[in-house]
Amino acid sequence: MRSAYWLADRPRVLYGALVLSIVALIAAVSFLIPTPYQMLLPGPVTDTNTLIEPRPEQTQGAFYLTSIYSDPASVAEWLYAQADPEAGLIPREQARPQHLSRQEYRELLDTMMDSSKTAARVVAFRAAGLEVTVGGQGTLIREVQEGSPAEGVVEVGDVVVSTEGQPVRTMDDLIAVIRAHRPGDRLSLEVRRDDATLALAVTLGESPEEQGRARMGVVIATYQLRYSFPRDLKVQSENLGGPSAGLMFALAIYNSLTPGDLTGGHRFAGTGSMATDGRIGAVGGVSYKVRAAEKAGAEYFLVPSDNADEARRAAHAIQVIPVSSFAEALPFIKQLPPVGEQAVASA
The missing domain is CATH 3.30.230 (Ribosomal Protein S5; domain 2)
Structure with a gap:
């Protein structure tokens, strides 16, 4: 037989259990509610x-x-x-x-x-x-500067695969050819554009930073750059x-x-x-x-x-x-x- 004390205290026990259950539920739900923060x-x-x-x-x-x-x-x-x-x-x-x-x-x-x-x-x-050797599949045109010699000749996404009849495998190859020329020289390019191969030519301008240095006016990167390690x-x-x-x-x-x-x-x-x-x-x-x-x-x-x-x-x-x-x-x-x-x- 349960004691009178337990029976008298039962509402308090039930109330405490209810409060704990509500607190536990709120805590659990709080982990599910998102905020706009990281x-x-x-x-x-x-x-x-x-x-x-x-x-x-x-x-x-x-x-x-x-x-x-x-x-x-x-x-x-x-x-x-x-x-x-x-x-x-x-x-x-x-x-x-x-x-x-x-x-x-x-x-x-x-x-x-x-x-x-x-x-x-x-x-x-x-x-x-x-x-470490560097290789690639050409030089990618990433940007054509406004008002530059290349504007209207090459387009963003073009890949230069040869110039002056010489293969271009990395961007350094194209840079070396441009630096070997003077402003006003005409540079021949073989370019892949989408599925087509185009023969283009650009008349080089002069670098605004260095007098006498040839400039094409493009931002470039090596296309499909790869490195070989020993x-x-x-x-x-x-x-x-x-x-x-x-x-x-x-x-x-x-x-x-x-x-x-x-x-x-x-x-x-x-x-x-x-x-x-x-x-x-x-x-x-x-x-x-x-x-x-x-x-x-x-x-x-x-x-x-x-x-x-x-x-x-x-x-x-x-x-x-x-x-x-x-x-x-x-x-x-x-x-x-x-x-x-x-x-x-x-x-």
Whole structure:
């Protein structure tokens, strides 16, 4: 038989259970209600040495690739971001171009990652003293400048495959031919336009920047650019996207190609896009990447010079190293004494 106390207290128990159920329901629903914001958090770090095949031998330190967590914020996540100093919120339109679907944006990030890996390989191989050859299927006309000699002759999308009877495989081939001529010279071109091959001619003008230098007046790129490397080397990038891993990939690739341990036992983290000439470009989300690097125990954070101020504001224990090129980053790393030697020197 139930006690009189339990019977008297039963309404309070039921009321408490009802309140808890309502609170739980509201909490669950809050994860389903979207907001117009994107939540940002420090993401995972990955030692790029582990993503290179063949893997660098006897590496004691690390070259950490840093990332950010970015996802559309629900009401619950929006509330969480108000309480967590490491979390951030930005309008969703700033996180992804609105004319792209999530799938299209994902594909764009994958393409940028592939370009980043290619540039990192080119830079690292050349820094290691290994030859990288460049090839292509012609020179693509990307822009025809208004009022230029090329206006009305070539069109955007044309591919120049020969000039003066000589094959054109890369944009450097066309540039070399133009520079070998003088203003007023007539240059013959063989151009692919859609499914047709056209024989065209353009009278070269004079460069406004340099007297006596011939100018065609187009913005060009190598069509179907490809690189040939003297060694097989693969870079894994599953579940990664965007251009910002270029610098750290290049360091790990260089470490794989050269003898010894480039890290010297140190733990480096960093970010930065990489061009094939070694220039390091600015990227987004640097403050979150700095925090991720500090959590991983990295000692140094290599950052594009244009992002240095943001990195310094976010840093607490880590040392921020601004770099504008691979040629700047590599000497800094090489001049650091290995970790064991540091311990002996300070003993």
